[in-house]
Amino acid sequence: MRVSRLMLVTLRDDPAEAEIASHKLLLRAGYMRRLAPGIFAYLPLLWRVLQKVSAIVREEMAAVDALETLLPQLQPADLWRRSGRWDGYTAGEGIMFHLVDRQERSLGLGPTHEEVVTELAADLLRSYRQLPVCLYQIQTKFRDEIRPRFGLMRGREFIMKDAYSFHADEACLQRTYAAMDRAYRRIFERCGLRAVAVEADSGAIGGSASQEFMVTAEAGEDLILASPDGRYAANQERAVSLPAASVPLEAGPCRSLATPGQSSIEDLCTAHGFDPTQTLKVLLLLARFAAAPPRGVLVCLRGDQQLNDVKLANAVTARCSDAGALLEIVPLQAEHLATDLSGDAGSVPFGFLGPHLEDPPLRNGDARAVAVPLLRLVDASAAELETFVCGANRIDAHLVGARWGELCPLPEVVDLRAAQPGERCLHDPSQRLEAARGIEVGHIFQLGRKYSEALEARFTNEAGSDEALWMGCYGIGVSRLAQAAVEQHHDADGIRWPVAIAPYTVIIVIASSQDAVQVALAEQLYGRLLRAGIDVLLDDRPERAGVKFKDADLIGIPWRLVVGRAAGDGKVELVDRSGGTGKRELTADAALEELVQSLGLQVASP
RNA sequence: CGGGGCGUGGCGCAGCUUGGUAGCGCGGGUGCUUUGGGAGCACUAGGUCGCAGGUUCGAAUCCUGUCGCCCCGACCA
Incomplete structure (x- = not known):
């Protein structure tokens, strides 16, 4: 071309x-x-x-x-309804483009x-x-x-x-x-x-x-x-990974601790000298579904750990299989209690939650209070703690030295924590994740x-x-x-395509399109490369050499053959765009031979 | 959807604070010169300043609304 x-x-x-x-x-x-x-x-x-x-x-x-x-x-909605994915793919944050045709049939793209x-x-x-x-x-x-x-x-x-x-x-x-x-x-x-x-x-x-x-x-x-x-x-x-070991909490019976305004793990630890690994992070979330009312989810992690949203979503989906597609999981706010759960917004001590939080009492239509069960999950990092510090489920109070079994039953243990770089690997604890x-x-x-x-x-x-x-x-x-x-193959001058997927393998640059000798040699080489089955570009534009070099670098053709000053002697320059062999002056035949050989093809005679 | 930024010739931008009727670089066209790393000079075409209202004698500039695009989060090949 x-x-x-x-x-x-x-x-x-x-x-x-x-x-x-x-x-x-x-x-x-x-x-x-x-x-x-x-x-x-x-x-x-x-x-x-x-x-x-x-x-x-x-x-x-x-x-x-x-x-x-x-x-x-174009795919009929019915097919997607039968697999159970129509709602999840079209409602809420679903990603399927969908439309209704002239017969009022729903289709997805x-x-x-x-x-x-x-x-x-x-x-x-x-x-x-x-x-x-x-x-x-x-x-x-x-x-x-x-x-x-x-x-x-x-x-x-x-x-x-x-x-x-x-x-x-x-x-x-x-x-x-x-x-x-x-x-x-x-x-x-x-x-x-x-x-x-x-x-x-x-x-x-x-x-x-x-x-x-x-x-x-x-x-x-x-x-x-x-x-x-x-x-x-x-x-x-x-x-998955092994979290850092936790710092043991000093022994003693479970006691209450006044923690005014200390609603974050950081505040709590700063104020009382606890290590985050001694604390329990209790998260109250709201899961929304395509085919069921929202459900509260109570998650316990060790205080220094981060929740992995994907793992949580999978865990929730697996445990609410008849609720339809999981649409989203959001932190439960006080207003959700009233709007989504018909509960009492004042009943949840946000910032001081403990794993023993009772199911929120909800007002049904007939004003009777009904407890809707929270889905309770605990990450292994938290489940393994002998004793821990956690919210007391009262504003401005925590418990120190709480134990699973005494405080409340241990919820279902699920891997919910986000692994982090630097943590030890499960298959070999001497290896650390990079x-x-x-x-x-x-x-x-x-x-x-x-x-x-x-x-x-x-x-x-x-x-x-x-x-x-x-x-x-x-x-x-x-x-x-x-x-x-x-993204993986470029430099300051432009793209550097791997040969296998480059749009063209070779670009012949005529340094001066006014020079009949250069043009003739370039045309001859162009023909030979074409016949050899090589994807070749011939830059025949009446531009200055610099413009063509810049463009050749930018579009990233792996090999450049420059027909320039030495064309009269039958010589050309061969340049490897990836910088492997640099710039070399060769006879036209040698350059062609080298190209053809490096590309594993047969050379064509002039 | 929430948070941030930006809309001015084809592209990249300035002008907006302090209103006076649009400018720079690149790109396009023509001519001359130049000719190995994005040339120089001259001439030239091309914009109702995203859109709609409003304020004003006068709006790219101020106000209101609206639309679009980009970035951060949820999504994924």
Whole structure:
């Protein structure tokens, strides 16, 4: 391709709309344009990158016998109602774009395809003899993100590869899951990305095991915690660790302590010389559901620990399975008691809560007081305390030396604390978690039978009886991956694409387009590279050399061939954009030979 | 949705405090010169200052409302 015909528009200044390097560069270098928040036009250069990524994905999917397909993006609401996800995906902070058609039918614009593909499986898969199968597609997904950000990092319309596998039993699912894990590692490696696999929360997709693939980059939205020995890595949402040991509280009977105005752990410890690890943090929260009234949740953590919202949401969801989708969990405020629970706002001593807080007495319609049970959970860090300091459930008072069992029964113990960098690992307490930031570019799940049971996707097993399919699903954010690559591969001058996903592999720069000798040699090289099957750009624009060098650096073509002063002697310069071999003057043939060889191709004769 | 910031030629910005009818850099076009790291000179096209009200003799500037965009939080490939 000739640059003069490429519709290349590069910008000298950083666009005001972009914050992070990759977003700025993709805009500046003419790869994309924003149409609306989270909605982008992929310009020809970027489309080539996306095609190259897709080609690698297709090869690796083929290698694990996945079948490419293309599923509908307009999806009937009924299908989503049957899986139980319609409300969660459309109401409240749901992310599904949805609409009503002229026949008054509700439709959603596909944010993901578990429902559609499971419906297909229910129709097509009847016998264990057909299993396992894996379908995938590379397609635009629509998600009404609460806050689109950073260009392609979090778009409302983006390209995703999503794959779904179906199995006769869990062991088979696990084999495919493992094969996908390996395929994903190959994909990211072939794309030239440094990526790490981490244990992950399954989120709204559901299912059991899941693993994310993170491209490490400072601009990443996720925090990864990993052990130095490489044996453990997890998203902080999911990560587990050993908290620091607590400082034992001096022995003695449980006593009351006046703590006027000391409603925070910090105030309490400062005033009385307690260590935060000796205290109990008691949080009163309100969980809202799609299909049930709100419910109060009482959570106990050790005073120095932080609540992990994701773990809590999972715990609440698991214990309120008939309440419909969990919409949100918010700190319970005094006004909630009256408005959401019809309770008495004065009855809860906020700031001085203890685990023995009674269920809030509520006024029913007939004015009789009824106690609505709180969902009570305790984190292991708090459950392990022999004695502790906690709120007395009276304003301006705490208890010192309280014990589980004496004060109140120990609530259900659940892991609810946020692991932090520097904490000891479970698998080897001599290892301490290290933090890194990452961009999630892939996520694989063992879904189990969640969708197949809901949508009655059943098959006949070897024994002749009917059973629900086992499922897995596997996603890669193709457009996000492209931007993540830029985030990981750029310098002060512009993008430095890995060769495998660069829009073009080589750019021939004619230093002086007025020089007939240079033009002739450049054209000859251009033809030979084209014939060798190399993706080559010829910068034939009547610009000064400096402009072309700047643009070549900015758009990030891995190899630059400069046809300049030495063209008369048949010599050119070969420049490696990643800086590997620097700038060298070679004969045209030698340069071509080297290029072709480094790219593993056959040289074409003049 | 809550908190913060910003809307001025295609892009990046100044002007607004203290109202007087719009400016700089880049980019576009034409010509001459230049020609290996975003050239110089000259000429030129292009903006009802997000929108709507209001105050005023007069509004980019002051007031009210409204819309849009960006950043921080909930969301996720």
